[in-house]
Amino acid sequence: MDFGTFYGIGVGPGDPELLTVKAIEALKKIDVLIAPKTEKKSDSVALSIAQPYLKPTVEIVYQTFPMVKDFAEETEIFESNKAEILSLLRDGKNVGFATLGDPMFYSTYIYIFRLLEPCGVKIVTIPGVPAFLAIAAQIGRPLAYGNDILTIIPATAELAAIENFLDKADATVLMKVYKNFPEVVDALKIHGMIDDAVLVSRCGLDDEKIITDIAAHKNETLNYLSTILTRKKS
Numbered sequence: 001m002d003f004g005t006f007y008g009i010g011v012g013p014g015d016p017e018l019l020t021v022k023a024i025e026a027l028k029k030i031d032v033l034i035a036p037k038t039e040k041k042s043d044s045v046a047l048s049i050a051q052p053y054l055k056p057t058v059e060i061v062y063q064t065f066p067m068v069k070d071f072a073e074e075t076e077i078f079e080s081n082k083a084e085i086l087s088l089l090r091d092g093k094n095v096g097f098a099t100l101g102d103p104m105f106y107s108t109y110i111y112i113f114r115l116l117e118p119c120g121v122k123i124v125t126i127p128g129v130p131a132f133l134a135i136a137a138q139i140g141r142p143l144a145y146g147n148d149i150l151t152i153i154p155a156t157a158e159l160a161a162i163e164n165f166l167d168k169a170d171a172t173v174l175m176k177v178y179k180n181f182p183e184v185v186d187a188l189k190i191h192g193m194i195d196d197a198v199l200v201s202r203c204g205l206d207d208e209k210i211i212t213d214i215a216a217h218k219n220e221t222l223n224y225l226s227t228i229l230t231r232k233k234s
Contacts, residue, residue: 003121006085006116006121007026007030007095008125009023009096009097010107011046011049013130014131015204016051018134023126024053026096027054027096031057032060032095033054033097035061036063036065045100050096063081064077065077078112082115086121097112101128101129102128103128104125106176131203134203135227138200138203148171152173153166153172153173153174155184162174162187167191171229171231172229172230178221178223184228191232194215194230197229198210198211198229200229201226201227214228
């Protein structure tokens with residue numbers, strides 16, 4: 001029997017209507033959906049977004065992916081996930097991997113893509129809408145224009161690196177600001193980017209939160225899916 005096809009499917013930031021036609025068609029043809037989740041959570045946001053487009057007979061397989069910077073740090077669990085996916089593909093099943101935003105942009109999918117790529121299986125990667133683009137559209141805010149330099153910074157990076165890139169950028173996207181939010185707020189103040197900053201948490205989901213006065217919320221606990229858009233004053 002021929003191998004099935006492995007689909008990496010970007011399901012966007014939260015609103016199921018933001019899926020592309022290509023993503024929806026892929027979800028309709030898969031036999032198995034890999035629903036990634038972290039060690040701390042039992043549910044999968046990506047699955048909840050994809051659910052309306054899945055055929056009733058689809059098999060849902062939950063796989064745990066630790067929050068690490070390099071999959072080499074957790075070789076055993078990634079190899080186990082890879083082996084499970086390869087087994088399904090060898091059975092001739094089409095397997096989808098649902099991932100928030102875009103598959104090739106700060107995504108868990110990248111780890112599994114790199115492991116499967118040398119294995120000779122057919123891989124189809126379908127782009128999705130990143131949260132920061134959905135946020136910009138939703139709040140009516142041009143993200144970059146003219147000769148603006150747009151910088152995208154994972155707030156999980158070292159604070160010195162964040163400060164360095166804030167200093168150079170005209171417009172900035174800060175992703176994953178849940179972990180060191182107070183430090184990020186202070187850095188934005190230093191670089192004159194706090195007044196124009198908007199934070200959106202869980203964009204497109206039922207419990208979405210929009211914060212415009214970021215400094216006043218400095219000590220709040222944020223969800224992992226929290227993004228800041230800001231820019232220097234012209």
